[in-house]
Each structure stands twice: as structure tokens, then as C-alpha cells.
Amino acid sequence: MLLEMRQGSFAYGRDREIFGHVDLTLEEGDVLCLLGPNGAGKSTLLHCLDGILPLSKGEILLSGKPLVHLSRRQISQQVAFLPQFHRTSFPFRVLDIVLMGRTPHLGFWTSPGKRDEDRAREALHALDILHLSDSPYTQISGGERQLVLLASALVQEPRLLLLDEPTSHLDFGNQARFLQIVNRLARQGMAIVMTTHFPDHALLTASKVILLKDGRTRGGGDPVETLTESLIGEIYGIKVRLVHLEAEDIRTCVPLLSAKAGQP
Amino acid sequence: MTSGIKRSTVRHLFLFIGPPLAMLLLSFVVGRYPIPLGTVFKIMAAQFLPLEQDWPATLEAVVLQIRMPRIFGAFLVGASLSASGAAFQGIFRNPLVSPYILGVAAGAGFGASLAILLSYGTIMLHLSALAFGLLAVLAVFAISQSRDRTPTLVLVLSGVVVGAFFSALTSIVKYVADPFEKLPTIIFWLMGSLGRVTPEIIAVAAPLTASALLALGAMRWRINVLSLGEEEALALGIDVRKERGTVIFLCTILTASAVCLSGIVGWVGLVIPHLARMTVGPDFRKLFPASISMGAFYVLAIDNLARTLSQGEIPLGILTALIGAPFFAWLLTKNRVGW
Numbered sequence: 001m002l003l004e005m006r007q008g009s010f011a012y013g014r015d016r017e018i019f020g021h022v023d024l025t026l027e028e029g030d031v032l033c034l035l036g037p038n039g040a041g042k043s044t045l046l047h048c049l050d051g052i053l054p055l056s057k058g059e060i061l062l063s064g065k066p067l068v069h070l071s072r073r074q075i076s077q078q079v080a081f082l083p084q085f086h087r088t089s090f091p092f093r094v095l096d097i098v099l100m101g102r103t104p105h106l107g108f109w110t111s112p113g114k115r116d117e118d119r120a121r122e123a124l125h126a127l128d129i130l131h132l133s134d135s136p137y138t139q140i141s142g143g144e145r146q147l148v149l150l151a152s153a154l155v156q157e158p159r160l161l162l163l164d165e166p167t168s169h170l171d172f173g174n175q176a177r178f179l180q181i182v183n184r185l186a187r188q189g190m191a192i193v194m195t196t197h198f199p200d201h202a203l204l205t206a207s208k209v210i211l212l213k214d215g216r217t218r219g220g221g222d223p224v225e226t227l228t229e230s231l232i233g234e235i236y237g238i239k240v241r242l243v244h245l246e247a248e249d250i251r252t253c254v255p256l257l258s259a260k261a262g263q264p
Numbered sequence: 265m266t267s268g269i270k271r272s273t274v275r276h277l278f279l280f281i282g283p284p285l286a287m288l289l290l291s292f293v294v295g296r297y298p299i300p301l302g303t304v305f306k307i308m309a310a311q312f313l314p315l316e317q318d319w320p321a322t323l324e325a326v327v328l329q330i331r332m333p334r335i336f337g338a339f340l341v342g343a344s345l346s347a348s349g350a351a352f353q354g355i356f357r358n359p360l361v362s363p364y365i366l367g368v369a370a371g372a373g374f375g376a377s378l379a380i381l382l383s384y385g386t387i388m389l390h391l392s393a394l395a396f397g398l399l400a401v402l403a404v405f406a407i408s409q410s411r412d413r414t415p416t417l418v419l420v421l422s423g424v425v426v427g428a429f430f431s432a433l434t435s436i437v438k439y440v441a442d443p444f445e446k447l448p449t450i451i452f453w454l455m456g457s458l459g460r461v462t463p464e465i466i467a468v469a470a471p472l473t474a475s476a477l478l479a480l481g482a483m484r485w486r487i488n489v490l491s492l493g494e495e496e497a498l499a500l501g502i503d504v505r506k507e508r509g510t511v512i513f514l515c516t517i518l519t520a521s522a523v524c525l526s527g528i529v530g531w532v533g534l535v536i537p538h539l540a541r542m543t544v545g546p547d548f549r550k551l552f553p554a555s556i557s558m559g560a561f562y563v564l565a566i567d568n569l570a571r572t573l574s575q576g577e578i579p580l581g582i583l584t585a586l587i588g589a590p591f592f593a594w595l596l597t598k599n600r601v602g603w
Contacts (some may be wrong), residue, residue, distance in 0.1 A: 076501030090546030
């Protein structure tokens with residue numbers, strides 16, 4: 001078992017509980033999607049899985065070891081985290097931002113060397129953005145930034161990749177391309193936990209889903225069994241239809257609205 | 265590729281070392297008694313080689329007793345303030361932060377004023393300035409660490425609070441000080457000057473500054489990662505609290521010893537890191553040596569002005585602000601300030 005959370009709860013202070021009694025397990029090659037409305041605690045849960053926020057109850061095991069016993073460096077050698085909000089800071093070169101991902105494998109007093117730079121370039125090349133190497137990170141598009149941050153996470157050589165709403169700033173095409181990369185990484189054996197607002201994205205990538213509402217899990221496990229019209233409808237408070245495209249074996253979820261302009 | 269990197273490294277090295285070195289030599293030449301460069305070299309060489317003395321003894325005293333400590337002082341102050349300013353701007357992710365942000369200058373200013381009020385000698389004055397400078401930063405830490413997590417904003421605000429408190433204490437000292445003798449001394453100290461630097465002070469400050477600079481330079485990559493933000497740095501394996509604390513500690517040593525040498529010299533630690541960032545970019549691996557080089561150059565140049573522009577001596581802090589502020593304004597209007 002790569003990752004396991006047992007009865008995890010998180011609260012700010014005494015009584016502001018964000019989520020509670022969450023169980024989850026993850027093997028290599030798994031893609032776990034966290035779905036739920038705004039404020040359900042998805043992002044907080046993800047931060048807990050990286051040890052950035054401490055659980056208030058329960059425990060997390062990473063490769064069988066309690067997360068709280070591992071140093072930041074030890075955790076970061078196994079887990080990479082892609083934050084939801086873009087790192088906006090000084091105008092570092094794209095290559096330097098990717099090089100930051102090598103930090104867990106560097107000594108305290110050392111800077112990345114030639115080998116690290118080669119790895120960073122390889123990662124950029126694999127994501128087809130090598131041409132951005134010398135551009136200032138602050139001057140590229142949102143979609144490009146997401147890929148640069150992904151490259152940075154990949155040179156970290158993680159076994160577990162945490163993605164916090166990775167598609168939320170991307171256009172339709174880039175969303176699809178990003179999800180394709182997620183599937184490819186999972187096939188290569190990486191475990192991935194991803195929060196998303198779109199049931200479709202879970203249906204396209206997930207091997208497991210967990211639905212969160214008001215800090216409680218509402219069903220979890222196999223995406224096709226879990227994501228039913230009634231449960232999705234209940235979680236988000238809307239009516240939906242699930243459609244199965246049989247030729248491609250892809251399921252998609254469509255919200256049912258009342259008639260739009262121009263319709264009787 | 266490799267030779268390209270090498271060539272640019274050599275070029276950078278030349279750019280970093282050349283100008284401050286030239287300014288250093290020029291600083292020996294200019295002053296109330298202009299001394300030809302050849303004579304300066306001969307006086308220096310005579311310390312180690314058996315040279316026949318063909319220069320007046322006063323010149324030797326000016327070079328060795330007055331100019332040399334002062335020039336080293338300017339070098340150390342410029343390097344320390346700029347390097348710590350660059351590091352602070354990085355770890356606080358805020359380009360408007362100066363090395364004095366955590367109250368070290370306000371604390372040291374109070375320490376020095378108190379020592380002058382109590383008629384302590386030079387050594388005690390320096391110790392008092394150093395002690396209160398460190399005390400101010402400790403107080404900032406104590407205030408901000410009382411919370412579970414310390415956002416950099418809390419640190420900066422605590423610095424403002426502690427700085428205001430020590431400024432008020434300094435005002436009390438000024439208020440009760442003898443207005444004919446001690447008050448002018450206090451005010452002159454607070455405005456900054458390198459005129460008081462002696463070889464003994466340099467002997468203490470130089471090794472301290474050099475080791476803090478070396479340690480800060482060794483952390484150059486960590487500072488890059490810290491400048492991404494707390495969560496990002498944690499995710500990349502940085503123990504943020506400990507490592508940010510280490511950077512702050514090293515910068516405090518640098519700033520406090522700079523304040524001891526020169527009093528409060530403003531704007532260097534704010535403007536020079538900007539200039540350096542415009543020249544070499546935000547990567548601390550390059551920003552750090554660039555800041556040291558440009559800071560040393562700038563303070564040397566300004567101090568040369570301070571001691572040659574008029575009959576008396578112009579306080580250093582006045583000149584750095586008088587030149588630094590309009591220059592910064594010009595940078596802003598030109599929209600050249602990239603961060």
C-alpha cells in the first residue's frame with residue numbers, strides 16, 4: 001500500500017472541522033479523484049496528504065510509515081504537490097522553476113548541477129514546452145504555467161502526485177491534454193490524487209473516486225458504481241444525466257437545465 | 265554549451281569584481297589630501313617589503329589609519345546591507361522589504377543613543393548598538409512565533425511594531441539628552457557615517473561579516489525555493505520555519521554589524537537588490553554576488569562623495585537617501601522594476 005488514510009479528520013482550532021472520518025487507500029498506478037462542491041474540504045484533504053497540514057485525528061501512512069514521523073525532505077522525495085494557485089513571485093526563468101523540483105534530492109548547501117538541468121530539460125521536452133526554457137515564468141500563459149509546474153513536480157521523481165484542481169485554469173483543449181498526461185503517468189505506475197469540479201474528469205481518469213460533502217465522505221470506490229445520477233445530483237443539488245458512449249466506452253455527465261433561449 | 269556557460273561565468277566574475285575593485289583603489293586616492301595611486305601602492309607594499317620611504321609620514325597615517333579602515337568599512341556595509349536586503353526580499357516575497365524591516369536598525373539606534381547618553385566609550389557604544397539590534401529582532405520573533413504558523417506578513421508587521429517602539433525609546437533619549445553636546449552626537453550617529461570606523465572595529469566586523477556572507481551564499485538555492493512561498497517550499501522538502509529562521513539570523517548578523525560600523529544608512533538594502541535583479545534576474549545564485557558587488561561599489565562611491573563634496577563631512581545616510589530615493593522613483597516611472 002503506497003498511501004493510506006485511516007479515519008482522518010482535520011479541524012482549524014477546536015470546533016471548525018473541515019472534514020472527518022475519511023478513509024482512503026492508494027496503490028501505485030491508481031488515480032483517485034476527489035469530487036465535491038466548493039468548500040467541501042477537498043483541498044484541505046490534499047494538503048493533509050502531503051503533511052503540509054497536520055491531521056487533528058486519525059493517521060496517514062506513506063509506504064507503511066506514519067507521515068508525522070517523516071521529515072519534510074523525506075516526504076518530498078516521495079510526494080509532489082501541484083498547488084491550485086499559481087506561484088506568482090519573482091520572474092524566474094521557466095528552467096529555474098522546474099529545477100526547484102530537484103530540491104528534495106539536493107544537499108542543504110548545494111545548488112542543482114548539470115545533471116539536474118538535463119533532467120529539467122528532459123521534463124520540459126516530454127511535455128512539449130522545451131522552447132519555454134528561458135522565458136520568464138511570469139510572462140507565459142496559464143496553461144503553460146500549469147505544464148511548467150507539472151514538469152517541476154515530475155523532476156521531483158515522486159511516487160505520489162497530488163493535483164489540486166489542475167484543470168481549473170485551463171481551456172477546453174488544454175484540459176483534455178492535461179487529463180491525457182494524467183492517464184499516461186498513471187500507466188507508468190505513478191499514483192495520483194486529484195481534486196476536480198467536473199464529474200467528467202473523474203469518469204475520464206479515475207480508478208477510484210471519493211465524494212466529499214460538508215466534510216463527510218459520501219461513497220467511494222469504483223467510479224462507475226459510485227458516480228450515479230442520484231448521488232451526483234444530491235451532492236451538487238442539481239439534476240444530471242449520465243450517458244455512456246458505448247463505442248469509446250466513455251461515460252459523461254450532463255446537467256439537465258430547463259429550456260434555453262429560442263426553445264419552446 | 266559548456267564553453268558558453270564558462271564564458272558567461274568569467275564575464276560575470278569580471279563584472280562583479282572589476283567595478284568595486286576599481287572604486288576601492290579610487291577611494292584611497294580621493295579625499296582632503298589627494299594621494300597618487302603609486303604612492304598608495306608603495307605605502308601598502310612597505311608594510312611587507314623593505315622599501316625606502318620617500319613619502320611624508322602623514323600620508324602613511326592617512327592611508328593606513330584613516331582611509332583603509334574606512335574603505336573596508338564601506339565595503340563591508342555595502343555588501344552586508346545589499347546581500348541581506350536581497351535575501352529578505354526573497355524570503356518575504358516582497359520587493360519593498362529592506363534589511364531593517366525586522367527592527368534591527370531601530371533597536372541598534374536606541375542602543376547607540378543610550379550609550380551616548382550614558383557617556384560610554386566607543387567599544388560599549390558598539391556593543392550596546394549590537395545588543396539592542398539583536399534584541400529587537402528577537403522580540404519580533406517572539407511576537408510572531410506565538411502563533412501556530414507564521415505567515416511572513418506577521419513577521420513583517422511585528423517588525424514594524426517593534427521598530428516603532430524602539431524609535432519612541434530613541435526619541436525619549438534624544439529628549440532628555442544634553443542639547444549642546446550629546447544630542448548632536450546622537451543625531452549624527454543616527455544619520456550614519458563611516459568616519460568613526462577604526463582598525464579594531466574592522467578586525468571584529470570583517471570576519472563576522474565574511475562568515476555570515478559565506479553561509480548565506482551557501483544557502484542560495486534554499487533562498488530561491490523559499491521565495492516561491494511557504495506551501496510550495498514545504499512541498500519541496502524545505503523545513504520552512506527552521507530555514508527561514510536561519511536566513512533571518514544570518515541577515516541580522518550582517519545588518520547589525522553594518523549598523524555598528526556606520527550607523528543607520530538607508531536605501532542601500534532596498535535599491536541595490538533591485539538594481540541587481542534588473543541586471544542578472546531573480547535567481548539568488550546570481551543575485552547574491554551581484555548585490556554584494558553593486559552594494560560595495562555604491563557605498564564606496566557615496567562615501568567618497570560624503571568626504572569630498574564639502575569641507576566638513578556629509579552624513580552618509582543623507583546621501584544614500586538623497587541619491588537612492590530619486591533613483592528608485594526613476595526606476596518606477598521607467599517601469600523597469602520587474603518582480
